[in-house]
Amino acid sequence: MSTAIKTLLSAPISARLGMGMVFITLLAALLAPVIAPYGETEIAADVWMPVSSDHWIGTDNLGRDLFSRLMYGARNTIAIAFLITALSFVIGVVLGFLAATVGGWTDQFLSRCVDILMAFPTLIFALMVLSVVGTSIPALVVVIALLDSTRVYRLSRAVAMDIEVMEFVEAARLRGEGLWWLMRHEILPNAMPPLVAEFGLRFCFVFLFIAALSFLGLGIQPPTADWGSMVRENSGAITFGIYTPLWPAGAIAFLTVGVNLIVDWFLHIASGLED
């Protein structure tokens, strides 16, 4: 533990900046109901009003306070993105480790399936499923998690295969250890650094993906506050020279840049590279 704290403190400026950015966003998400001055769907004033002391970053296309909606949007979008990433990770890691440890036909079968799923552009596939099923949150979660788990599968399988060839895994095998012990005690602890980095990257991707779907009107539906749909709702303002949509769009960028800064630093120390 103490080594973890030491490495945290030795992080370069970029990583600290990233950590700060993520922290702020998480704080907003957690404390939204407490710190938001107005309700999530409360119509408080005129449409697209400028920055004022009443409305810190103005109002949106229906006259709702933009700042409050940003807070609530953080919580909704992050919650869903996190859920999807976690699900995709569990599926991808378990199957990836399995394929690497058991090998043989299991590996061939799983890898071929994944190859085919990966051949599909995620956005297109999601759009098509949504056209048929409609934009329900559970469908969204399952579909995106499944498609994203293919990337996690590829990575965890590759990482597990690198570890699996080391003699200490064979030593455990020869001892008579079962599959669970091999995956959980021999492979997993050594796979943590790349997996943690990948979690960050996948989260970013899923987060951007949800935002994109909502932006296209096919993700989280109004009146629920969600950064992607907020961009969509307020896009008309741009042509009038009112930059309202830049706030939710910027918020999305803010979080993903933050996560990427952290992941970049993490990859750097994990690979032990010296610049």
Place this chain on the structure above:
Amino acid sequence: MTRLLTMKNIVIDGQTGDTWTPIIKGLDLVLDKGEVLGLIGESGAGKSTLGLASMGYTRQGCRITSGSIVFDGMELFDAPESQMRGIRGVRIAYVAQSAAASFNPAHRLIRQYAEGPVQHGLMSTAEAEEKAVATYRQLLLPDPENIGYRFPHQVSGGQLQRAMVAMAMSCQPDIIIFDEPTTALDVTTQIEVLAAIKEITRRFDTAAIYITHDLAVVAQLADRIMVLRYGELVEENDAREMLANPRETYTRDLLAVRSFKKGKINGNSKREVILEVKGVTASYTGEDNVLEAIDLKIRRGRTVALVGESGSGKSTLARVITGLLPPAKGRIVFKGEELPAALKSRRRGELRRLQMIYQMPDTALNPRQKIRKIIGRPLSFYFNYDRKQQERRILELLEQIELPEDYIERYPTELSGGEKQRICIARALAAQPDLIICDEVTSALDQLVAEEILKLLLGLQGKLKVSYLFITHDLATVKAISDEIVVMLNGRIVEKGPKQEILKPPHHEYTELLLSSVPEMDPEWLDSFLKTRAIQGSRISHLPTSTA
């Protein structure tokens, strides 16, 4: 008399993170025209770093902090890049340890040979290619006219190494730096390369810095030897003088390596047979047999050494015995009972009695498990020991392997190579096995450390009466620790029997070849070997050895 190369007070620092630590701490090195200097030392001594520094070159993360490097009157320390370029490859050339990694996979060999002289303006491409063929012929490469037109991955290891020597010679440099050129090669291949190097340096009166950890090898080639340790000079002397009268303890230790021998066995009293391999034939693909008709017996408390070069099948035999590769024919019998061929069909009790220790201690231990867990797991897995019992037993084992108690809390990365190997031994011992397979367990260790490990293994054998199947390619080790020797070639047993018998002539041809190819400390050895070979004709070519 001006010397060819004079390096004075060289200090080289290496960077870890933000701090610079000295790797070479103020060394001197001189070299005369046509002289061969041997740089000896264990890993981390700084020999490669010093060798490269003679060209004013350091690897990424290192810098030459201070010192003077005078080559043929020119000061190279802090010289401009253009001046360095004019020297590198032309007047000082480098032969790397791994030929496979040092050749560009996208270009043919002959093109890479010609590149140096052509780019430095010494000759035209046609002339260079002609010279290449001539050099290949001198180095006894097969098919010298055409081998240059191959790509690096199409040529075997020993041939590639010689091609690299040829490339280094292309501009007829004053100095060649040989950086462990034969370390990765089989003993029979090593001979060829050593002969090639000796021939070349003699014929063209080239000076050389020969870097290695193997004193016997350097004894064949060097006029003078420098012994390095931790970036400092231990001893420097004329080669023959040093071999005859080493001054420092460290040098003497290096020379004495593996001269200890196991005591003679009094008769072959019929001890219990622990493992018997009966008629095993195995293959990876179902077509080509990697092992053919292997018969082998290991008795209690005895060490059977399994010797062979790469491709002989010795590691495969270990895989068959442990059940990782079920044989196509034959059986494995352990203490009178037949073992199921496949690993997953074996019971825990059967698995417990057969343990394995690996070559690379770095990858044989899980870096994320503490020593307590590494040694403790077999105790709980096989014997269901609880925490207290485990703790007690682990401490006992640590004592047996001569490591302090507090190591129980450590991670493998905090241990040295030799210490890690000891932990591997403890892990095997924790299962209280009857037989331990040692797969090249000392090959990756420095010689002095390896010696300690061998002594430990022998001591444990005496105390616990455990048997060893000792797989190795190193004949010196075999002479030191084995009771019986089994010689393998291309998947078959060529000769087997008690140590004394095998080591005395008459031998099987291949055994003869193996034994004679091992360099001795005698500086005349290589020359006499080559003379004998010339008289008897090339005996090597007709034997189906591993790739040379």
Place this chain on the structure above:
Amino acid sequence: MMKLAKPEGITALVLKRIGLGLVTLWVISLLIFVGVEALPGDLAEAVLGQSATPETVAAFREELKLDLPPHKRYFAWLGAFIQGDFGNSLANQRPVVDLIGWRFANSLFLAGVTALIAVPVAVLLGILAALYRNTLFDRLISMATLSTISFPEFFVAYILIALLSVQMVIFPSISNINDQMNFWQKLYAIILPCLTLAMVVTAHMMRQTRAAIINILSSPFIEMANLKGLHRLRIVVLHAFPNALSPVINVIALNLAYLVVGVVIVEVVFVYPGLGQLLVDSVSKRDIPVVQASGLIFAATYVLLNLSADVLSIISNPRLRNPR
């Protein structure tokens, strides 16, 4: 102990890869088809919703041939598709082919122009960043690209609109093109969407190229070339480059595949009449035949680009080109 399974080496590898691509396409067509099938309840009523009168339901079922057994329906659909008959749009009864053809060409135009700008810039910057590793130049570029790949496309799009269309009225914020325009007029109309896409794709490609080149530059044979006293330029061009070709081509082709998807968002923001915008519109209208057809075209393009990436990568690998 590994032997090449097939003696023909590289040809076999390539053929195997192409075969896999064809199988993938076929499975995708199945998935697209099945996606519609595996719905709970009645498709017609689910899609038509409020407007589900007996007549509309019958027309719907007729259009999608829902009354035929599934396998017959699949082959009928696939057969028609291959012959160019994609059915009729549910929204306006026109043949889907007419709708798609022109728009697909537009999307290709947008993607093509973007690629032409992005690829050379990205590869060049990537090589330079790798050569001048850790200098200020490299660090600045790394920062910039890291940010860019983190931004959602619509963010970049709106920033560009805000800057170049609203503040400085240089470029149009809506890229509506039609057949009457000539080439240059079209080019002018798509500058902003192009720029948006190019920025994101360039950032990805530059980072990956840089990583690939740095990887090659740290190889032992590059050190050997240094120790032979060769000029830096020669080392980069003759030694590093031929070995970097394979990974860099892979990077480019993969990012072109990414473009195929990125184009969808950009078309929506700039109201560009491309296939992506059509797809999104049809999804909201649940115009199934259009969704199926455009989805299949996108997927096929994506698969083909990935396939080319793999094949080119195999061909340009010196070790595979000259087997033992």
